[in-house]
Amino acid sequence: MLWASKSRLFLVLFLILDKQLIWEYVRYLRGLYKYNRLERLNSNEYSLRRRLHGIEKGLTQKEFRSEFALSYILETVMTLKNLAPCLHEENPSFFEYSLRVLEEYFFRTHSDDERYIRAMEIFTELKAGHAVEKIPEEERCPNDDSSFFSFLCSRSSIRVFSKEVPSDEVLTYAIRCALQAPSGCNRQPYRFVIIKNDKELLKKVAALPPGGGGNAFDAPVVVFVIGDYSAFPTTRSFHEVYVDSALASLAFVLALHEQGVDSCFMNWPRDYNLSQRLETLLALKPYETVVTSIALGYREMESRVALSVRKTIEEILEIR
Ligand SMILES: Cc1cc2nc3c(=O)[nH]c(=O)nc-3n(C[C@H](O)[C@H](O)[C@H](O)COP(=O)(O)O)c2cc1C
Numbered sequence: 001m002l003w004a005s006k007s008r009l010f011l012v013l014f015l016i017l018d019k020q021l022i023w024e025y026v027r028y029l030r031g032l033y034k035y036n037r038l039e040r041l042n043s044n045e046y047s048l049r050r051r052l053h054g055i056e057k058g059l060t061q062k063e064f065r066s067e068f069a070l071s072y073i074l075e076t077v078m079t080l081k082n083l084a085p086c087l088h089e090e091n092p093s094f095f096e097y098s099l100r101v102l103e104e105y106f107f108r109t110h111s112d113d114e115r116y117i118r119a120m121e122i123f124t125e126l127k128a129g130h131a132v133e134k135i136p137e138e139e140r141c142p143n144d145d146s147s148f149f150s151f152l153c154s155r156s157s158i159r160v161f162s163k164e165v166p167s168d169e170v171l172t173y174a175i176r177c178a179l180q181a182p183s184g185c186n187r188q189p190y191r192f193v194i195i196k197n198d199k200e201l202l203k204k205v206a207a208l209p210p211g212g213g214g215n216a217f218d219a220p221v222v223v224f225v226i227g228d229y230s231a232f233p234t235t236r237s238f239h240e241v242y243v244d245s246a247l248a249s250l251a252f253v254l255a256l257h258e259q260g261v262d263s264c265f266m267n268w269p270r271d272y273n274l275s276q277r278l279e280t281l282l283a284l285k286p287y288e289t290v291v292t293s294i295a296l297g298y299r300e301m302e303s304r305v306a307l308s309v310r311k312t313i314e315e316i317l318e319i320r
Pocket of ligand 1: 306308
């Protein structure tokens with residue numbers, strides 16, 4: 001009892017003293033408020049991007065279902081309709097991409113659901129007057145030269161894998177590359193847990209990442225990037241676990257790509273139960289945290305890849 005009230009007091013004191021944490025949380029809440037306000041108005045561009053991505057994934061997945069996305073197709077089309085005047089003006093490539101994805105969606109799917117039928121009506125009105133082209137297979141990589149840009153463009157997240165397992169040498173080289181990433185004060189506060197030989201464990205952990213379709217896309221290898229909070233003396237810098245791990249993870253994935261190995265990050269949400277399960281399966285230390293998970297292997301060649309069109313430079317750049 002006494003222990004519980006003491007720890008609660010400690011938590012309150014900690015929150016009062018850690019202004020930065022509160023400041024961060026307030027910003028996060030403001031972001032959440034803005035997101036939901038725009039969502040209610042069907043005018044949320046982030047949500048549109050996310051849903052179009054979900055639809056693209058559905059269109060490119062191995063076992064194609066002729067009916068999917070019913071829970072959000074109407075909102076997606078309404079959002080596109082509401083944002084159309086501004087997108088058409090300011091971001092025509094994203095507008096065109098949106099039309100293409102939805103065109104293919106309505107062409108290849110069928111449903112009697114009233115949300116689907118209504119969405120199709122709105123979409124038919126919306127696309128009138130626009131020449132909508134089919135999504136090309138390989139538009140992501142415009143040039144085929146040896147530039148770093150071309151190398152980056154030639155990588156895509158792959159979600160359909162063959163059974164072939166990358167060798168330990170290939171994976172170790174990618175880890176060596178990951179270690180070359182910069183990290184705050186050169187702490188390198190992470191480690192990579194690669195699961196490929198223990199098939200029983202692989203099956204158990206592959207079921208956990210929510211964005212991996214329940215089996216981590218049936219990939220022959222699953223990786224967890226684990227951050228180490230014991231690298232930090234104060235709470236001022238504990239976010240660096242995420243920054244440093246992300247930089248190393250990108251180097252890891254690019255090094256895999258260099259060797260012809262494909263991969264897909266799988267979101268690891270802030271979910272207590274999920275984290276507890278993984279902590280037990282991987283015997284994590286009490287001060288470690290899961291930053292992200294990655295499915296990897298060799299792409300099944302016939303599989304299609306989502307285009308995942310990028311923002312424009314103007315949207316993300318400010319030079320002063
Ligand atoms: C942190 C992170 C989490 C991700 N989580 C998932 C996921 O759970 N499921 C999935 O299919 N893709 C996931 N992805 C892949 C993104 O959807 C993909 O990177 C994005 O659409 C851009 O496409 P590209 O990687 O093919 O260039 C994730 C990517 C990142 C960086």
